[in-house]
Amino acid sequence: MNALTNPVGPPLALLAELTHRCPLGCPYCSNPIALDRVRDELDTATWLRVIDEAASLGALQIHFSGGEPLVRRDLVTLVAHARKAGLYTNLITSAVLLDEARLESLRAAGLEHVQISFQDSQPTNADRIAGYEGGHEKKLAAARMVRAAGLALTINAVMHRQNLTHLPDMIALALDLGAGRLEIAHVQYYGWALANRQSLIPGRAEVRAAVLAVAAAREQLKGRLVIDHVVPDYYARRPKACMGGWARQFLNIAPSGLVLPCHAAQSIPGLRFDSVKERSLGEIWNHSEAFERFRGTSWMPEPCRSCERREVDFGGCRCQAMMLTGDAGATDPACELSPHHARLFETAMAESAVAPRAFIYRRYTKTPREEELPA
Amino acid sequence: MSAPLTESSRPGLSPHTRMKNDAARGGWVLLAPERVLMLDPIAAEILTLCDGITEIGAIAEELARRHAAPREEVLVDVIEMLQGLRDKGLIIA
Numbered sequence: 531m532n533a534l535t536n537p538v539g540p541p542l543a544l545l546a547e548l549t550h551r552c553p554l555g556c557p558y559c560s561n562p563i564a565l566d567r568v569r570d571e572l573d574t575a576t577w578l579r580v581i582d583e584a585a586s587l588g589a590l591q592i593h594f595s596g597g598e599p600l601v602r603r604d605l606v607t608l609v610a611h612a613r614k615a616g617l618y619t620n621l622i623t624s625a626v627l628l629d630e631a632r633l634e635s636l637r638a639a640g641l642e643h644v645q646i647s648f649q650d651s652q653p654t655n656a657d658r659i660a661g662y663e664g665g666h667e668k669k670l671a672a673a674r675m676v677r678a679a680g681l682a683l684t685i686n687a688v689m690h691r692q693n694l695t696h697l698p699d700m701i702a703l704a705l706d707l708g709a710g711r712l713e714i715a716h717v718q719y720y721g722w723a724l725a726n727r728q729s730l731i732p733g734r735a736e737v738r739a740a741v742l743a744v745a746a747a748r749e750q751l752k753g754r755l756v757i758d759h760v761v762p763d764y765y766a767r768r769p770k771a772c773m774g775g776w777a778r779q780f781l782n783i784a785p786s787g788l789v790l791p792c793h794a795a796q797s798i799p800g801l802r803f804d805s806v807k808e809r810s811l812g813e814i815w816n817h818s819e820a821f822e823r824f825r826g827t828s829w830m831p832e833p834c835r836s837c838e839r840r841e842v843d844f845g846g847c848r849c850q851a852m853m854l855t856g857d858a859g860a861t862d863p864a865c866e867l868s869p870h871h872a873r874l875f876e877t878a879m880a881e882s883a884v885a886p887r888a889f890i891y892r893r894y895t896k897t898p899r900e901e902e903l904p905a
Numbered sequence: 906m907s908a909p910l911t912e913s914s915r916p917g918l919s920p921h922t923r924m925k926n927d928a929a930r931g932g933w934v935l936l937a938p939e940r941v942l943m944l945d946p947i948a949a950e951i952l953t954l955c956d957g958i959t960e961i962g963a964i965a966e967e968l969a970r971r972h973a974a975p976r977e978e979v980l981v982d983v984i985e986m987l988q989g990l991r992d993k994g995l996i997i998a
Contacts, residue, residue, distance in 0.1 A: 588929025682921035
């Protein structure tokens, strides 16, 4: 992309991963396998500067995420600053640490939207999946507090073979809790989820039933509940427009300050990421090597390069291409035009047909040993 | 499904939605949970009139007067746009 004739547009949103600390142990956690340590986390002053830089760069929304962002003592300060800078403020949380007092401070600071993840609609199974006893109960209470405080509520339902048949109950739960939005997130198989893929990947028939159920609910609940749903990659015919296109809409800042085009980008070897400790967010957005690498369409191989959907799905997901083909610059195998597509589908069918194994839980203090990870 | 909007509906922004004049893009945007909508000047003008009190009929009348356009045509366009936003949960009525 020529920077003179076709300047990079402003980012839509900043995903601020404040910490990798989290009390839950979800086996599909989207954090990288190598978690950032507490002593490497950005300090408050740096985050405040970064928030100002994001706003002046044209970002419109900020998502405070993690790990569990509520473990950061300066969360209220950061939310207040973001709101003052004009950003739409969103908290993505497990909610097990949310109490009335904290919520009231966040509300007073200008927080607008809270997203709470649910591991299942059934309490016992939900707690088993999260590896956190009593978590589901706490989430229910927190969701009700959020609504009572008048904030927008999204329920993030993370779906896989061990809860997918409960999808209608998840939709009912979102309605019951007064959510305005339900995000049905099929597990994406990177990092931790890849290590647990056989225990998580659903069969094709279950996925098909889910897609139909969501389509019907979406129509029936129009104007009451917004439902966002991305079909799981392994059964898709065309890839998702991952992050709305590499370095096109989103900036992701890891706890240690590295700026990533997406939260999984560190899984691509050889990409050099810049840190907000060393460069401004504007410089990074416009010039960082990692952002430039797959921005636009000129990096694309065939069949993407001449595909009429090249600016619809932007070649899919770079991290998935890396993981499944060994080349981050290849067409995402989720696309049926990829030579690797058939193998992806066969893997999904084969793994979903055998019994799940015990979960490898994501723990902050423990990373899985090499021999625990699939080759 | 929510009931269709009529001339006597009183639309207003949803409590979780706000409008912002965005310097970086040079125009109005609508901000909502995980949604950003770029508004063209007409859409922005319509939404500015949606205060939760004024009826759609009166909004259409005001716009027809400002733009010297036939009220009935304006009304159809206004209802169509607002219905779309209501289905997405961005406005209430």
